[in-house]
Amino acid sequence: MEVNIWIFILLSLLKVIVITVLLLMCVAYTVLLERKLVGRIQNRWGPSRVGPFGLLQPMMDGAKLFLKEEIDPEGVYRPLFILAPIISLACALMSISMIPFGPDFTWHGVQLFQISDVNIGLLILLAIGSIGVYGTALSGWSSNNKYSLLGAIRASSQVISYELALGLSLVGVVLRSQSFRLRDIVAVQSTQGLLSWNFFGGLQFIAFFVYITAAYAEAGRAPFDLPEAETELVAGYHTEYSSMKFAMFFMAEYAHMITIGCIATLLFFGGWSSPFGNLFPPVGGVVLQSLLAIFWFVVKVFFFLFLFVWVRGTLPRFRYDQLMRFGWRFLMPVAILNIVGTSLWLALRAH
Amino acid sequence: MHLVLFFIFGGLCVAGALNLLFQRHPINAALSLIVVMSSLAVLYLLLGAEFLAAAQVIVYSGAIMVLFTFVIMLLNAGREDRTHGSKAAYLVGIPGAAALFATLVYIFLSYRTPLGDAGLGNYLVTTTDLSKVLFRDLLLPFEVTSVLILVAVLGAVVLARKEH
Known part of the structure; x- marks a missing residue:
């Protein structure tokens, strides 16, 4: 009994560490992916000097940021100035704890492909997202800089406005699977492959577009990167930050991108389920099956990361009034109509 | 386990509430309020109300308090001066609050059985x-x-x- 508990605790700790380290590696290479892809979109090479194809660039960037001088500006409100990047990064990393990467695979009582499996996983993801704003807001306010403050105010108002559309767009998915548990949501979508995914068979494509738009706005990514619009606000809310504190904001942004990709995959594209469903007979043992499932998950998340960069390389930034009008007058009503439509469809189908 | 968590987060909640009163800067007060609301969410979770806990964080610590901090930032509200307090507060307020507190404690203690028990446990709504x-x-x-x-x-x- 005693030994079992210790094995459980050790395995859980190991799992958390492995997943966190993997996430941080993914963050580093997402940065490289973005620089390479944006480079190709703009007809240049992107980083290509450090290592083969520039593959060592993220390490060097990390070392550079680590060694840079930590500038401590005068007039900042220090407690919050230090707290803000911590909140940002912590919230961005915390979301990964709810995300299941693969099928139910328990070893010594430890769920291997998910840090914690809770009934209200989706709600907790939303909650962590809504706390993450404080990092941006407080960094801008505590910097004692007009540009930072403007960036922070833009960020908070943008997040408040788009959070509504984001939350409402997920209701259709929850209605279909009748659960907030992410594993249940995936289970509903993994019966007939591609056809049972929420995006296709669940008729949630409108919800998907609302979600992905609102999520881009929440992450402050182009075309919604007004909080750090460099033509108007220098660098927005993180103008006064340098060295590792800046790196924390940077990592938070990319970790946020990865979690958005994971959530979109889980909610609309069937998570780790294969697009072919049961068309082909299952191959290999349990381990190979799990690895195949993780392969599908990674492919889908990679697609979303690609989409993030593609959108950034293609679309120009919104103007502030356009941003607000789009969020309130278009996305919100569309999300509400989607809820009504989905409810009617489910009610008709049930009879 | 439940009891330990209850004491940690209950203590955090009370400490946040006191800090909210003693802080002189609006933004610090707002942040203490966020701590209070988030630890309340944990207390709800300990009582088995999982949806309420998530809604508490999303609605109160997330949306409403972001609006609060947003307004404080927008108005650039500065540090507030400490006053000696009004006489009315000392004469009526403190005895009034004490009386209310005593009444509530009396009611809760004497009507324990009819009011029911929301014990910490492993049940879940x-x-x-x-x-x-x-x-x-x-x-x-x-x-x-x-x-x-x-x-x-x-x-x-x-x-x-x-x-x-």
Whole structure:
């Protein structure tokens, strides 16, 4: 009994560490992916000097940021100035704890492909997202800089406005699977492959577009990167930050991108389920099956990361009034109509 | 385990509330309020109300307090001066608060059995149970409340538009 508990605790700790380290590696290479892809979109090479194809660039960037001088500006409100990047990064990393990467695979009582499996996983993801704003807001306010403050105010108002559309767009998915548990949501979508995914068979494509738009706005990514619009606000809310504190904001942004990709995959594209469903007979043992499932998950998340960069390389930034009008007058009503439509469809189908 | 968590987060909640009163800067006060609300969410979770806990964080610590900090940032509210306090507060307020507290404690202690017990435990009120109560057993009060909130929202819009 005693030994079992210790094995459980050790395995859980190991799992958390492995997943966190993997996430941080993914963050580093997402940065490289973005620089390479944006480079190709703009007809240049992107980083290509450090290592083969520039593959060592993220390490060097990390070392550079680590060694840079930590500038401590005068007039900042220090407690919050230090707290803000911590909140940002912590919230961005915390979301990964709810995300299941693969099928139910328990070893010594430890769920291997998910840090914690809770009934209200989706709600907790939303909650962590809504706390993450404080990092941006407080960094801008505590910097004692007009540009930072403007960036922070833009960020908070943008997040408040788009959070509504984001939350409402997920209701259709929850209605279909009748659960907030992410594993249940995936289970509903993994019966007939591609056809049972929420995006296709669940008729949630409108919800998907609302979600992905609102999520881009929440992450402050182009075309919604007004909080750090460099033509108007220098660098927005993180103008006064340098060295590792800046790196924390940077990592938070990319970790946020990865979690958005994971959530979109889980909610609309069937998570780790294969697009072919049961068309082909299952191959290999349990381990190979799990690895195949993780392969599908990674492919889908990679697609979303690609989409993030593609959108950034293609679309120009919104103007502030356009941003607000789009969020309130278009996305919100569309999300509400989607809820009504989905409810009617489910009610008709049930009879 | 439950009891340990209860003491940690209950203590955090009380400490946050006291800090809210003693802080002189509005933004620190607002942040203490966030701590209070988030630790309340953990207490709800300990009592088995998982949906309420998530809603508490999303609605209160997330949306409403972001609005608070947003307004504080927008108005650039500065540090507040300490006053000696009003005489009325000392003469009426403190005895009044003490009396109210004593009454509540008396009621809770003497009517323990009829009021029921919300003990810490391993039971859980799932979202399904909650929605069954809200949308089946108490549908009419629920809908009336939502209409009431809609009226309040419309009223706020009308009041805000009057200036133009």
